[in-house]
Ligand SMILES: Nc1ncnc2c1ncn2[C@@H]1O[C@H](COP(=O)(O)OP(=O)(O)OP(=O)(O)O)[C@@H](O)[C@H]1O
């Protein structure tokens with residue numbers, strides 16, 4: 233069943249059941265109040281009859297009940313408009329008044345009356361109406377015992393109303409109740425229809441938005457009033473869309489970078505591969521005659537293959553660290569001696585660029601790091617410094633700050649703008665995309681690996697740079713805990 237009908241039905245049922253219960257309760261209450269009032273009235277009449285029309289005469293030790301029929305007639309006359317019937321019994325089948333009546337009192341009732349209890353009887357005409365004639369017709373009446381001072385039953389006064397039945401008096405109430413029931417049902421139906429529509433509309437709105445998102449449109453926002461759980465759901469939905477949108481943007485960004493890298497990598501690989509192919513073909517056709525030329529070509533091929541291997545390795549390293557597969561083996565090292573070795577190895581490279589190293593490290597500088605990865609970090613940063621500095625100075629400083637080790641690598645190179653600096657840790661990012669001539673790789677992956685490695689070391693990094701002035705990388709390694 234659709235939600236609309238479910239909701240509608242439940243609202244409707246609640247209204248109908250509530251009204252029914254209220255109606256039945258009210259009717260029952262009115263009925264018993266009616267009976268109570270009638271009995272109270274009849275009791276008053278019975279009292280009047282007993283005091284005004286019944287006399288007890290004693291002669292020769294016997295007690296005789298005398299009824300003043302004239303008075304009784306007057307009383308009955310007076311109450312005729314109220315359809316009051318009076319009977320006076322001296323025995324359960326002995327009727328003193330009216331003389332023609334044959335109505336008798338059953339044994340059970342007579343015993344109760346003997347015990348001094350009044351009896352109240354409800355009209356059973358309703359049952360007669362439905363033809364369930366299982367007992368004689370009774371009017372709503374009251375039987376009041378008349379006892380002497382010894383508690384002996386002298387007579388019973390019965391006053392009944394043949395105002396046919398109280399049910400008739402209740403008919404009006406029933407009719408009014410029925411009218412109000414139908415009015416309430418109609419109004420309730422309208423109200424529940426509006427309420428249900430309101431709820432289902434809100435749900436439909438959510439459903440529409442979900443479909444829109446499923447179709448790839450993330451520009452959805454549901455306005456909410458923070459009123460109920462549905463609003464909370466809509467709020468969560470908005471948050472989910474925001475998250476999806478962000479991951480979609482991130483995905484697109486990654487995809488864009490991956491595409492850029494593929495283009496760059498293909499471009500970079502093509503040059504060495506073409507060179508290698510050219511040399512190999514030359515060799516095949518015996519173009520290199522003298523040995524020196526041959527050696528030079530083989531050297532070139534070796535260099536080009538190293539470049540290709542480095543490109544592949546760098547990417548593998550990056551993927552490994554991203555996947556959490558790179559495990560560090562940290563130990564206490566002497567950063568000064570390691571960096572000295574790195575500088576020695578890179579001296580040639582620096583000289584080619586007209587750069588000079590200035591080593592301001594203390595003789596010994598303890599650092600807690602993975603040996604090979606520490607070298608990788610330092611090498612990458614120094615290589616960049618050489619790459620982006622022509623005829624300048626590259627200064628390396630280092631010091632201890634408490635348990636931490638701070639290493640600073642500064643150059644007097646081309647520097648970077650703020651926006652360039654913000655992106656240097658991204659994979660495949662190169663500030664100058666047009667720099668096609670690859671001096672030392674230039675695939676834009678070096679710093680992204682440095683960043684991953686520093687993260688694994690839980691080390692901090694800070695970069696300050698000014699275009700045309702130079703760049704400084706400050707690394708802070710934490711000591712052993
Ligand atoms: N010392 C520096 N001075 C100026 N720019 C720098 C410096 N270090 C890095 N950059 C900028 O950050 C970019 C990213 O550096 P990264 O080391 O990741 O890539 P790359 O050096 O271009 O290529 P790769 O290191 O993979 O061979 C560089 O292309 C450059 O634009």
Ligand SMILES: [Mg+2]
Pocket residue numbers: 612615616674678679
């Ligand atoms: Mg680099």
